[in-house]
Amino acid sequence: MGIASTRACRTNLPLRFFGVAALLFAASATLTITGCTAMASMGELPMPGGWTLSMAWMPMCGQAWPDVVAAFLGMWLAMMVAMMLPSLLPVLWRSHAAIDRPGHSPAGRLIALMGAAYFTVWLVLGTGVLALGALLATVVMQWPALARAMPIAAAAVVLAAGALQFTAWKARHLACCRATPVIAPRLATSWRHGLRLGLHCSCSCAGPMAILLVGGVMDLRMMAIVTMAITIERLAPDGRRAARTVGTAFAVAGLLMMTHAAWPG
Numbered sequence: 330m331g332i333a334s335t336r337a338c339r340t341n342l343p344l345r346f347f348g349v350a351a352l353l354f355a356a357s358a359t360l361t362i363t364g365c366t367a368m369a370s371m372g373e374l375p376m377p378g379g380w381t382l383s384m385a386w387m388p389m390c391g392q393a394w395p396d397v398v399a400a401f402l403g404m405w406l407a408m409m410v411a412m413m414l415p416s417l418l419p420v421l422w423r424s425h426a427a428i429d430r431p432g433h434s435p436a437g438r439l440i441a442l443m444g445a446a447y448f449t450v451w452l453v454l455g456t457g458v459l460a461l462g463a464l465l466a467t468v469v470m471q472w473p474a475l476a477r478a479m480p481i482a483a484a485a486v487v488l489a490a491g492a493l494q495f496t497a498w499k500a501r502h503l504a505c506c507r508a509t510p511v512i513a514p515r516l517a518t519s520w521r522h523g524l525r526l527g528l529h530c531s532c533s534c535a536g537p538m539a540i541l542l543v544g545g546v547m548d549l550r551m552m553a554i555v556t557m558a559i560t561i562e563r564l565a566p567d568g569r570r571a572a573r574t575v576g577t578a579f580a581v582a583g584l585l586m587m588t589h590a591a592w593p594g
Contacts, residue, residue: 346425346437350418357410361552364404368547376469378477379593385547386459386466398459404547405455409448412556413530416506416563417447420526423509439512439519446523447530454531458542480590483543488583490536494576499536500569505529507568534559540579 371389373381385404388397421440429436469476493499506529512522531538537555544551558575565571 343422346422347418350414350421354411354414357407357414360407361404361411362549364407365547365549365552368404374470376476376479377473378480380480380483382466382469383545383547386462397463398456401459402452402455405458406448406452408552409451409455412552412559413448413451413534415556416560417444417530419564420507420509424512424522427509428512428514436514439514439516442516443512443519443523443526446520447527450524450527450531458546462542462546481587484583484586484590486539486543486583487579487586490539491576491579491581491583493536494572494579499533499572502529502533503562503568503572506533507563536576536579540582 368383368385371384373383376382385401388394421444424443425436425440428439469479506526510522512518537558541548541551541555544554558578562568562571562575
């Protein structure tokens with residue numbers, strides 16, 4: 330009876346694993362869509378140079394900075410789970426299969442801890458993004474000349490993001506994101522590996538995430554494009570070639586943006 334129960338449990342393991350992941354993705358995607366819709370209803374601030382500034386970077390009337398930070402980081406975490414989980418899931422599953430052995434800590438608990446550490450890295454990164462965004466918003470509202478230069482600066486960021494996709498630095502971090510190293514079935518080891526994986530993946534995603542920030546951090550269409558780019562280069566058979574293909578698309582988009590910014594209309 331015990332052997333039969335164990336076999337049945339292992340047979341249902343993929344269903345339970347991917348079922349929980351699907352629920353987590355659905356919840357995070359729903360929160361992201363709801364938050365972005367609410368943010369869009371607040372409108373944007375027209376700026377010199379023909380672009381608009383998102384209200385996500387500054388307190389609304391009567392809102393304190395701690396409220397801004399809490400709201401942004403909550404939204405950021407939901408976004409990162411929705412955007413990164415599709416490409417992270419295969420690594421988590423392979424790690425689960427590698428450490429799921431009798432006599433050790435439950436593999437599900439270890440993988441959950443690894444995922445929590447991974448998204449902790451993204452949460453810390455979100456704090457830096459908010460600080461930089463708030464600083465930039467303050468500066469461009471005080472310096473109209475800088476605000477007028479933002480469309481060209483944004484195009485330059487997109488071009489740089491495309492070029493970054495071709496570097497050995499990008500290839501190294503992408504390879505680490507795609508790899509499934511041997512992990513000792515211990516809680517501390519799982520946490521450390523999750524942090525390490527989060528650092529590698531945040532570096533690998535530097536280009537796509539820069540484009541998301543330039544294109545609109547709360548823009549659902551930009552999120553979908555960036556998520557697709559990240560997922561393709563993580564799951565494609567040849568990750569390096571996929572990254573370069575994505576980089577080419579980014580470079581073309583950057584050139585088009587630069588042309589439009591230099592010769593509007």
